[in-house]
Amino acid sequence: MRQFARITLPLAGLNFVNQASRTMIATLGPLLALEFALSASELGLLAAMFFAAYAAAQLPVGLAIDLWGSRRVQTVLGLVAALGFVMCALAVGPFWLALGRVVTGVGISAGLIAMLKVNTQWYPRDRVAGMTGLGILFGSLGSLAATLPVALLEPLIGWRGVFALLALMSVGVSLWIWISVPERGPGAAAPPRRGLTAEVAEFGRIFRHPTFLRFAPSVALLSAMNFTYQGLWAGPWLRDVGGQGDAGRALLLLCYAAGLMLGSVGTGQAASLLQRRGLHPMLVPWLSMAGIVLVQVLLIAHPPGNQAALGAIWFLFALFSSAGPAGYAAIGQRFGAELAGRVATAINVAMLGIVFLLQNAIGWILDLWPRMADGGWASAGYGWAMAMTVAFQLAAGLVMLRPERRG
DSSP: HHIIIIIHHHHHHHHHHHHHHHHHHHHHHHHHHHHHTTTTHHHHHHHHHHHHHHHHHHHHHHHHHHHHHHHHHHHHHHHHHHHHHHHHTTTTTHHHHHHHHHHHHHHHHHHHHHHHHHHHSSGGGGGHHHHHHHHHHHHHHHHHHHHHHHHHHHHHHHHHHHHHHHHHHHHHHHHHHHHHHHHTTTOOOOOOOOOOHHHHHHHHHHHHHHHHHHHHHHHHHHHHHHIIIIIIIIHHHHTTTSSOHHHHHHHHHHHHHHHHHHHHHHHHHHHHHHHHTOOTTTHHHHHHHHHHHHHHHHHOOOOOHHHHHHHHHHHHHHHHTTHHHHHHHHHHTTTTTTGHHHHOOOHHHHHHHHHHHHHHHHHHHTTSOOOTSSSOHHHHHHHHHHHHHHHHHHHHHHHSSSSSOOO
């Protein structure tokens, strides 16, 4: 555990900031929509801008991590995230708030990738998913902090104060990473300099690889479900379909964060354990993909009518969607450790592109119905939006079931 505390935990600290930044829009989203008079599609676009920047940074960040290491890259990106939070805190309108979210999206873009890269270098192959899951467990505390704690803190310091607090945390984490994380793994030499063109060309090999083409769509969509709902639409759903007020919504988002925390460590440890016993490393992600489809079908057919049932169902939604990183680790095992950053970012590009589309598409669907008197959106729109994501997941599952062609 000393090795974990020195190497993985500081990088998980920036993932904490990442998770908090994503989740608090679900908590503060209804407040921001009222303050800036945003429609559903405009609120979806505000959240999606964060993920668009996140996605655009992925391939350059993956290449940078493979070439210069997680320590240097994450120290700089943590300071970029701090700048983005300051811009949000000082925003005078939706444009400046969106611009701040874009800068923040770049700053936290390597949270998972840097941790996967370091874990691939420092731990045996069958422990990578488990140790990554433990790191994500710590990072998931950011999701927890962005629910009920943010709801309780906001009346005291305002939503601008919440952004300012995240800026201070980002600076502190950058310093922690610079002091604690080593430059490279044990016995590893500096990566050979083959020229930027040759290094970038490796992305082509990754995107053409049969394993990537078979499994990446489903793994990316599984993680995208978490980003889409935790990052924005779970909060409005709980208000408009679940009938929850501010306090109830914050409590249920806390249940969501708890499911994400337990799922992150549980799915990672389970994937490592099953792999050590000779089972396929994708088994846990497969089961989770089936589970989240069933949860959505339940929410479409008959949403739970009481708070305890709502908490349980969204807990399961989060638990199943947390298995995405185990899928990242499984796909990454088909490539060398020197490509770990680029493989993970290649999956992330697909995942974040899906998030951008889903967050906007859900807003467009909701705007097809007249807005309700209290400012919410019609429950029927949410049902059709979930039917859309179920259809996408079934299509990705069919791609995954195809036999893998060997090149």
